[in-house]
Amino acid sequence: MERLQKVIAYAGVASRRKAEQLIVEGKVRVNGKIVRELGTKVSESDEVEVEGVKLEKEDKVYYLLYKPRATISAVTDDKGRKTVTDIFKHIPERIFPVGRLDYDTTGLLLLTNDGEFAYQLTHPKFKIDKTYVARVKGVPTIANLKKLQRGIQLEDGKTAPAKVSMMSADESAQKAICEITIHEGRNRQVRRMFDAIGTPVVKLKRERFAFLDLYGLTPGEYRELTKHEVKRLRVLAETGNLD
Structure with missing residues (x-):
């Protein structure tokens, strides 16, 4: 059994914090019933819907992007500006940026569909x-x-x-x-x-x-993180060191 907000985050729908907000707002159903209690736990057999869409499990993916200028660190933009996810249009998974870089700021940005991973890397208490x-x-x-x-x-x-x-x-x-x-x-x-x-x-x-850099990439290019890099980031977030 896992907490509902954690399951939503793991599914790549939203960060854990955003998932909690969706639950409180009554936008989440478990087995057809609206659930607003943050302590609710669900199992593998439970059917979870977020804003009317059933959660589908997908493989977790992790990318390192050299963000170019004039690009929004978001999934969509109501002003029609280019977003970082536009660079990944051919990727089937629903990925989102880990944190953000300003419109005119360039450089290293991570993207994933793993909400728990994103939470660990962006919350100030983890000090990345x-x-x-x-x-x-x-x-x-x-x-x-x-x-x-x-x-x-x-x-x-x-x-x-x-x-x-x-x-x-x-x-x-x-x-x-x-x-x-x-x-x-x-x-x-x-x-x-x-x-x-x-x-x-x-x-x-x-x-x-953290220990990641932009070696070998030019603006607009990206690469997948290796399994070892993902593991090191998790260890860093959980322990504060890589020893």
Whole structure:
């Protein structure tokens, strides 16, 4: 027996958090009856429907995408813009992005149909490192970089400590390139952090997610994660280390 929201997440319909919301809203039926209780458990023989669609089990798939610019990190977009799942139109599974990158942010993005896996990698409590390279306007002072390292106050609260270094700087042109590693995933967080110290981001790329990188890929290209990589990510989320 498994919790209903977990079964929905495993089926790739939605993240566990979103599945809980669907249950509370009365959009889930078990054996034909609406279920709103989050503690409900179901078995393999139970028939589960979400928004009128019966859950069909499909193999779990895991992809690493080099997200290009001008692409939405979503399954659909009401404005008709290109989404990351448009790149995977020939894939039969219903995949969705693990977290998000902004429309104009490029770099490493994971996609899967495994809701539980996505939850583990995106919830702040699991503290999965994500490394970005930011081209900024202006040259940050050492004092301001230390503010980012300690955590800086934003409108939605203080950020967790970050790893920050300046890779290059051009005083005459007033521009710099910085590397920053965070484990949170707030909306436009890296951009807002650099805005807070007066050096707005001009260009942003996610270079690494945990131990994964973009080696061998160009924008718009992707590859499947190996079974070993998926296992390492699970271990990292569950234990906080790869030892």
